[in-house]
Amino acid sequence: MSKPSHMVMLRWLLWREFTLAWRRKSDVMAMLAFFVIVASVFPLGMDPDSRLLRTIAPGVVWVSALLASILGVGRLFGSDYTDGTLEQMLVTPQPLLLIVSGKILAQWLMTGIPLVVISPLLAMQFGLPAGGTRMLVVSLIAGIPILNLIGAIGASLTLGVRGGGAIVALIVLPLCVPVLVFGAGGNASLIGAVLALTLVFAPWAAASALRIAVE
Amino acid sequence: MLETSHLQCVRGNRTIFRDVSFAVRPGDCFRLTGPNGSGKTSLLRMLCGLLTPACGSIQWRGTAIQRLGEEYLSEISYLGHRPGIKDELTALENLRVSCGLSGIELSHRAAASALERLGLSGRMNLPARFLSEGERRRAAIARLVVGRSTLWLLDEVMTSLDREAVDSIQLMIEDHLSDGGMAIVATHQDLKLSGSFQRIELAA
Numbered sequence: 001m002s003k004p005s006h007m008v009m010l011r012w013l014l015w016r017e018f019t020l021a022w023r024r025k026s027d028v029m030a031m032l033a034f035f036v037i038v039a040s041v042f043p044l045g046m047d048p049d050s051r052l053l054r055t056i057a058p059g060v061v062w063v064s065a066l067l068a069s070i071l072g073v074g075r076l077f078g079s080d081y082t083d084g085t086l087e088q089m090l091v092t093p094q095p096l097l098l099i100v101s102g103k104i105l106a107q108w109l110m111t112g113i114p115l116v117v118i119s120p121l122l123a124m125q126f127g128l129p130a131g132g133t134r135m136l137v138v139s140l141i142a143g144i145p146i147l148n149l150i151g152a153i154g155a156s157l158t159l160g161v162r163g164g165g166a167i168v169a170l171i172v173l174p175l176c177v178p179v180l181v182f183g184a185g186g187n188a189s190l191i192g193a194v195l196a197l198t199l200v201f202a203p204w205a206a207a208s209a210l211r212i213a214v215e
Numbered sequence: 216m217l218e219t220s221h222l223q224c225v226r227g228n229r230t231i232f233r234d235v236s237f238a239v240r241p242g243d244c245f246r247l248t249g250p251n252g253s254g255k256t257s258l259l260r261m262l263c264g265l266l267t268p269a270c271g272s273i274q275w276r277g278t279a280i281q282r283l284g285e286e287y288l289s290e291i292s293y294l295g296h297r298p299g300i301k302d303e304l305t306a307l308e309n310l311r312v313s314c315g316l317s318g319i320e321l322s323h324r325a326a327a328s329a330l331e332r333l334g335l336s337g338r339m340n341l342p343a344r345f346l347s348e349g350e351r352r353r354a355a356i357a358r359l360v361v362g363r364s365t366l367w368l369l370d371e372v373m374t375s376l377d378r379e380a381v382d383s384i385q386l387m388i389e390d391h392l393s394d395g396g397m398a399i400v401a402t403h404q405d406l407k408l409s410g411s412f413q414r415i416e417l418a419a
Contacts (some may be wrong), residue, residue, distance in 0.1 A: 012315025084297025
């Protein structure tokens with residue numbers, strides 16, 4: 001037999017995450033439906049003034065994406081924790097940082113990308129012009145990974161905590177404020193900076209929190 | 216090979232055990248006994264690095280396991296209380312994934328033959344949620360067959376297994392020991408091995 005390899009691990013980890021998501025399709029679907037519905041009820045609750053709608057569109061889409069991504073965050077480690085597979089991952093001869101990063105990557109591919117793909121349709125509902133839509137999509141492309149990364153910290157901190165779902169939101173929402181401000185404001189370079197920062201720190205923080213949660 | 220000295224376990228503000236010292240050499244099997252809550256699981260979790268001892272040290276070939284890290288983890292197999300089986304995946308997929316996650320590619324053939332050895336021939340392609348508790352346990356034990364770790368840390372692996380399966384696991388442990396492997400088995404049941412085994416008794 002060969003030596004343990006990181007590439008083999010990452011390949012199997014992604015295969016596992018995708019297969020599990022595929023066999024529990026309703027989870028991802030519910031999240032996307034939630035995203036669409038939240039963004040769609042906003043205009044119903046206010047003055048149908050097209051100028052106002054156009055102004056608030058980026059903010060509404062961003063807030064909806066944030067809420068939807070929090071909805072899915074609990075599943076990142078939750079079921080692995082209850083059935084003991086997380087414990088098994090911790091005793092594999094693989095760096096936990098890599099496992100956590102792989103799981104976040106899978107989460108982003110499965111939930112983040114569909115959010116970005118749907119967002120132009122939502123922008124259309126608000127009558128956002130092409131230029132504004134383009135800016136919104138670019139900011140979501142850079143911003144949603146940040147939501148996934150920060151969500152992973154929240155998920156690992158609340159692992160095994162009763163009523164974890166609400167607490168995740170309490171931890172993650174304030175941390176996402178900068179992303180929201182830069183994202184809805186369409187400030188791409190600042191989002192890029194925040195993305196670089198969270199890419200470095202979030203997996204590491206989530207991995208440390210996981211160790212504590214499993215202990 | 217594996218040496219522990221003066222291990223102490225504290226959970227919350229309760230000391231569960233203290234001064235646990237033993238040495239495991241190739242071919243040794245230890246049976247870990249003690250009443251509920253005496254810290255059997257905690258001790259095993261310490262030995263695989265999931266739990267940090269409040270006091271004392273664990274050394275593998277003379278080096279602390281915290282320092283060895285992944286090098287040590289590649290030599291052990293831990294089976295916990297919860298079998299670590301994903302309900303949505305089949306027994307076969309579970310086995311291949313768990314090998315894959317430790318970075319080792321396991322062929323379909325090798326996985327199937329390991330599961331056959333544990334008596335899961337007709338059921339390895341069913342999602343694990345359709346398997347009984349004992350069958351899930353067997354699927355988890357298949358990890359030991361395909362791995363090549365030196366030290367097995369088994370936590371109540373024989374619960375919910377029928378007599379036949381218990382016998383075959385004891386045979387597996389014997390084979391493993393005669394190959395120079397080591398095992399620490401926490402169990403309330405009797406352990407019948409052809410060779411002798413030592414005991415670690417944890418007091419309540």
